[in-house]
Amino acid sequence: MHPDFPYQLYLVISEESSVHHSLLKVAEMAIEGGVDIIQLREKNLNTSDFIKKAEKLKKLTDRYNIPLIINDNLEVANAVDAFGIHVGNSDTPPSEIQQIWNHNKAIGYSIEYLEQLETEQTKIANHLGISPVYSTSTKTNTVTEWGIEGIKKIRNLTKKPLVAIGRMNASNAAEVIKAGADCIAVVSAICAANDPKEAAKEIKNQIQNHQNENI
Numbered sequence: 001m002h003p004d005f006p007y008q009l010y011l012v013i014s015e016e017s018s019v020h021h022s023l024l025k026v027a028e029m030a031i032e033g034g035v036d037i038i039q040l041r042e043k044n045l046n047t048s049d050f051i052k053k054a055e056k057l058k059k060l061t062d063r064y065n066i067p068l069i070i071n072d073n074l075e076v077a078n079a080v081d082a083f084g085i086h087v088g089n090s091d092t093p094p095s096e097i098q099q100i101w102n103h104n105k106a107i108g109y110s111i112e113y114l115e116q117l118e119t120e121q122t123k124i125a126n127h128l129g130i131s132p133v134y135s136t137s138t139k140t141n142t143v144t145e146w147g148i149e150g151i152k153k154i155r156n157l158t159k160k161p162l163v164a165i166g167r168m169n170a171s172n173a174a175e176v177i178k179a180g181a182d183c184i185a186v187v188s189a190i191c192a193a194n195d196p197k198e199a200a201k202e203i204k205n206q207i208q209n210h211q212n213e214n215i
């Protein structure tokens with residue numbers, strides 16, 4: 001577990017991805033199954049509706065003491081006093097967020113190109129998304145499919161916490177951690193499961209079993 005990002009299983013949730021239960025029910029079941037941190041990713045809501053949804057989710061995450069990250073929208077992140085924000089190359093850059101935001105808030109930043117590891121934006125970010133490990137139908141506008149070799153390359157170039165995202169599930173979580181990721185981020189393997197609690201538990205077990213092997 002990375003000392004600066006002590007979260008192993010990261011749920012990225014939206015209304016659209018919550019197939020068999022409401023978003024709040026999926027989030028609660030996933031927390032009960034072992035999710036450590038949650039990102040609210042609503043790509044099609046206006047800011048006012050995004051804030052309303054984020055407020056509801058924040059009440060739940062606060063009850064369980066789970067940090068809430070907001071995708072893309074700094075106004076929403078501010079409005080709900082989120083733990084952090086996640087941005088990519090087409091969003092407000094980490095340097096701008098840092099100027100506006102209190103320095104101890106977490107900034108997640110997507111790594112799509114190896115060259116990004118040398119940029120000022122990456123230095124400012126607190127943790128990095130390996131974007132994506134495997135291509136996924138959940139987000140199709142991606143650049144590099146990093147794979148296991150890509151994770152190893154990124155791990156050799158930075159000590160920052162690495163969050164693996166893109167088709168992550170119980171079958172590949174252990175090898176991704178073994179390659180150097182610190183945390184596994186999941187949309188569909190949890191949100192589209194009949195039983196999000198059980199799905200989260202299985203992935204968490206895979207992460208922890210692997211870590212135990214190394215002790």
Ligand SMILES: Cc1ncc(COP(=O)(O)OP(=O)(O)O)c(N)n1
Pocket residue numbers: 012039041071072086087088089090091108109110128129130131139163165185
């Ligand atoms: C943990 C995590 N990693 C990567 C992303 C992708 O962010 P971004 O590249 O900005 O794409 P969108 O999610 O905004 O479509 C993420 N959201 N979370």
Ligand SMILES: Cc1nc(C(=O)O)sc1CCOP(=O)(O)O
Pocket residue numbers: 012041110129130131132133136137138139142165166167168185186187188189
């Ligand atoms: C939100 C997101 N970001 C990605 C990136 O590559 O940056 S992939 C992704 C969606 C991941 O969904 P699933 O777990 O269903 O594959």
Ligand SMILES: [Mg+2]
Pocket residue numbers: 071072086087088091
């Ligand atoms: Mg984004």
